[in-house]
């Protein structure tokens with residue numbers, strides 16, 4: 001379970017109401033049982049259930065079971081999609097090693113307000129399920145032109161371009177081992193001509209392709225993440 005608190009031997013941590021419910025009612029855990037906890041910085045700890053009230057179970061870490069390992073440094077910039085499709089992308093991004101997820105608004109983005117609390121809860125749940133030692137960061141939603149204007153100098157932006165202007169993602173990755181990467185996926189309606197021109201004008205952007213078919217945005221995001229993970233092994 002993810003806890004937003006320091007983890008050290010003998011220092012009790014309290015679970016949230018939902019986590020307590022999950023532990024008691026779903027996992028039917030009992031007092032004295034051990035639970036694995038992580039917080040993104042102190043590695044993974046085996047903690048004993050010291051109190052199991054209706055809310056706010058108390059767990060006492062006893063020993064570190066995994067040291068904090070360096071996590072992959074991979075960003076995913078994605079236009080928000082319809083709710084269930086965005087949830088799918090968020091969950092798979094956590095499983096496939098994304099370190100930062102950035103909702104990017106483009107002209108054809110047709111999703112409403114992004115519920116960052118809900119997305120963050122999905123990221124935590126996915127990180128717990130795949131036994132990561134960190135939860136991907138979720139940045140505030142940002143319009144595409146501002147993202148490009150504030151782009152960091154040390155990171156390559158791989159622009160997933162269904163327009164066929166991109167060379168295969170795997171070739172681009174093979175040509176840049178060790179670079180800090182970000183993937184950019186468009187909305188269901190794709191990028192418009194002005195956005196393509198703007199992205200193409202940036203020296204840090206590389207157009208990349210995922211084959212000759214038009215993939216759904218969520219398919220493109222997951223496929224691209226899988227290619228990066230397969231080639232980097234992270």
Ligand code: SAM
Pocket residue numbers: 159160161162163184185186187188189190191208209210211212213214215216217218220221
């Ligand atoms: N322009 C598309 C069309 O004509 O239907 C709509 C965009 S597509 C459904 C959603 C996004 O997935 C695109 O903006 C792009 O980022 C990505 N994508 C889809 N197919 C791709 C491909 N073959 N190669 C690279 N990116 C792709």
